Amino acid sequence: MNEAKPWYLSKTIWGALVSVAATLGAMFGLPVDAAGQTALTEAILQTVSALAGIVAILGRVAASSRIA
Numbered sequence: 001m002n003e004a005k006p007w008y009l010s011k012t013i014w015g016a017l018v019s020v021a022a023t024l025g026a027m028f029g030l031p032v033d034a035a036g037q038t039a040l041t042e043a044i045l046q047t048v049s050a051l052a053g054i055v056a057i058l059g060r061v062a063a064s065s066r067i068a
Contacts, residue, residue, distance in 0.1 A: 008048050015041045 007013055018041045022032040032040070060067075 006052070009045070009052065011041065011045055014045050014048070018044065 015037075018037050022037050022040075025032055
């Protein structure tokens, strides 16, 4: 593992956040099963990846200098 990636593209981080959210939801009467947690984690990760790509494109369009 020599390559680094941003924290927001990590399945482990999003899985942990969804797990915490599901646990808190269960405390308030909103149970989420394991399959739902997995699906939610994948959906969030795909959304974050798409948003990161859009931000990168917008940044390139707004840049004031060329890529060499």
